[in-house]
Amino acid sequence: MFSPNTITALRSARSVVVLTGAGVSAESGVPTFRGAGGLWRTYQATSLATPEAFARDPKLVWEFYNYRREVLAPLEPNPGHYAIAAMEARVPEFTLVTQNIDNLHRIAGAKNLVELHGNIWRVRCTNSVCEHSANAQENRDVPVSPLPPRCDACDGLLRPHIVWFGEMLDPDVIRSALKATQACDFFIVAGTSAAVQPAAGMPLLARQEGAYVLEINPERTDLSEAMNESLQETSGVALPHLFEAAFGG
Ligand code: OAD
Numbered sequence: 001m002f003s004p005n006t007i008t009a010l011r012s013a014r015s016v017v018v019l020t021g022a023g024v025s026a027e028s029g030v031p032t033f034r035g036a037g038g039l040w041r042t043y044q045a046t047s048l049a050t051p052e053a054f055a056r057d058p059k060l061v062w063e064f065y066n067y068r069r070e071v072l073a074p075l076e077p078n079p080g081h082y083a084i085a086a087m088e089a090r091v092p093e094f095t096l097v098t099q100n101i102d103n104l105h106r107i108a109g110a111k112n113l114v115e116l117h118g119n120i121w122r123v124r125c126t127n128s129v130c131e132h133s134a135n136a137q138e139n140r141d142v143p144v145s146p147l148p149p150r151c152d153a154c155d156g157l158l159r160p161h162i163v164w165f166g167e168m169l170d171p172d173v174i175r176s177a178l179k180a181t182q183a184c185d186f187f188i189v190a191g192t193s194a195a196v197q198p199a200a201g202m203p204l205l206a207r208q209e210g211a212y213v214l215e216i217n218p219e220r221t222d223l224s225e226a227m228n229e230s231l232q233e234t235s236g237v238a239l240p241h242l243f244e245a246a247f248g249g
Pocket residue numbers: 020021022023024026027032033034035038099100117163164165190191192193194195196216217218219221233234235236
């Protein structure tokens with residue numbers, strides 16, 4: 001399935017970074033954002049996943065996140081998530097950077113995980129002087145109620161701990177993703193259309209810095225040409241193969 005060069009490079013890698021997008025969760029039943037049936041086609045993203053929408057109608061925005069919580073709650077990691085977690089246990093330095101907010105990597109056992117876009121099971125206070133504005137809290141309620149939820153400490157509005165359109169990513173989170181990317185010698189990008197920065201630039205940065213770069217995606221993307229290998233396969237099939245070929249037996 002993979003070229004011998006890919007397997008040799010992964011086997012000898014001291015530091016590995018895996019970057020994932022919605023496609024890695026597709027085989028668990030999570031809808032992707034773009035393409036047929038994509039979430040951003042079904043919903044007016046700009047009217048729901050923005051700070052302006054939340055300021056205008058927090059209840060409506062929370063109803064959207066309650067819907068997404070309901071969809072995600074029963075879903076489980078797939079073999080792709082588990083293969084990534086297994087790889088982490090075999091590589092000296094390993095960082096998983098995900099654009100996904102669904103928590104499935106953590107459920108599969110990922111430890112050194114950087115969540116670029118937040119996590120749907122966490123909430124934080126919108127009152128900037130409240131201690132809970134910087135420290136997101138876990139909230140597993142399905143649905144969250146009453147709407148909109150309020151902070152126990154200050155009665156401020158709680159919001160999902162998710163990066164919305166038009167918002168900056170947490171600079172510390174970006175810093176740790178880029179640091180790992182620059183330091184790695186093997187980089188895997190799986191299940192992302194590579195349409196959103198800064199994630200889209202990471203595979204190219206890794207390559208520039210001398211890493212071997214592998215893409216796994218059933219479709220070709222804007223990144224494919226620039227990769228050492230680009231495999232057109234689903235991550236739930238390809239990642240277990242990759243693990244087995246490099247570390248199995
Ligand atoms: P997209 O929906 O843009 O892209 C999903 C990618 O997964 C596509 O390239 C598909 O070809 C691929 N794919 C589909 N099924 C797959 C499978 N079984 N195995 C592997 N790949 C598969 O999702 P992202 O690239 O993750 O941001 O989107 C990036 C960001 O855009 C999201 O995090 C979200 C969105 O706006 C925020 O919400 C902040």
